[in-house]
Amino acid sequence: MAVQISPSILSADFARLAEAAASVERADWLHVDVMDNHFVPNLTLGLPVVESLLKASPVPIDCHLMIENPDRWAPAYAEAGAQSVTFHVEAAHAPVRLARELRHQGARAGMALKPATPIDPYEDLLGELDMLLVMTVEPGFGGQKFLDLCLPKIRRTRELVAKHGLEIWIQVDGGVSASTIERCAEAGADVFVAGSAVFAADDPGAMVDELRRLASVASENPSWRSER
Numbered sequence: 001m002a003v004q005i006s007p008s009i010l011s012a013d014f015a016r017l018a019e020a021a022a023s024v025e026r027a028d029w030l031h032v033d034v035m036d037n038h039f040v041p042n043l044t045l046g047l048p049v050v051e052s053l054l055k056a057s058p059v060p061i062d063c064h065l066m067i068e069n070p071d072r073w074a075p076a077y078a079e080a081g082a083q084s085v086t087f088h089v090e091a092a093h094a095p096v097r098l099a100r101e102l103r104h105q106g107a108r109a110g111m112a113l114k115p116a117t118p119i120d121p122y123e124d125l126l127g128e129l130d131m132l133l134v135m136t137v138e139p140g141f142g143g144q145k146f147l148d149l150c151l152p153k154i155r156r157t158r159e160l161v162a163k164h165g166l167e168i169w170i171q172v173d174g175g176v177s178a179s180t181i182e183r184c185a186e187a188g189a190d191v192f193v194a195g196s197a198v199f200a201a202d203d204p205g206a207m208v209d210e211l212r213r214l215a216s217v218a219s220e221n222p223s224w225r226s227e228r
């Protein structure tokens with residue numbers, strides 16, 4: 001599992017998004033949080049800003065859609081060129097059809113789970129996905145405390161992915177920092193979203209490097225078990 005870092009622009013200065021993207025050019029992705037003030041109690045940005053970021057960002061865009069009715073809205077992000085588009089299973093009406101549509105448009109298809117949503121009921125969907133996002137805070141705001149209670153779900157997700165012999169990435173998002181990333185990596189996560197830890201750092205690029213180093217070392221001591 002190669003470790004990947006995806007800084008969340010939710011914690012960046014929204015008047016300087018292009019500069020924020022440039023400051024993390026050694027990251028693997030730029031994580032863009034789209035919130036509609038319905039699925040979550042916060043409003044951020046939408047397709048026009050993502051289209052501009054796609055031109056400005058030195059790294060591919062990882063769109064996390066915290067919106068109602070992603071079946072209706074998510075494909076447009078893929079069509080615009082977002083390289084990864086993640087919808088919430090709690091909001092999707094037809095997740096299989098939606099994942100197929102995202103892939104058809106050329107994007108990686110991601111599915112997100114809120115902290116209280118289990119993974120097991122969705123085992124049959126795994127083959128339709130490129131990434132599972134395990135939220136480690138309630139979606140809506142940056143700067144929240146990491147929820148350790150989500151670690152067993154990361155482990156379980158990794159076990160299910162291994163059981164089916166799939167190549168799905170497991171992303172974690174929320175409260176990920178230099179003091180929590182190792183726990184996530186040991187549990188089986190391989191894509192790490194970090195907002196405040198990166199953009200509140202004096203040197204965001206150096207923090208990306210440090211998070212990658214910590215996660216890479218920790219991922220060599222997995223706490224999940226293969227069922228195969």
Ligand SMILES: O=C(CO)[C@@H](O)[C@H](O)COP(=O)(O)O
Nearest residue numbers: 010139140142143175195196
């Ligand atoms: O999706 C979300 C919040 O809903 C995240 O992307 C956060 O924005 C991450 O911020 P930190 O917890 O790392 O500050």
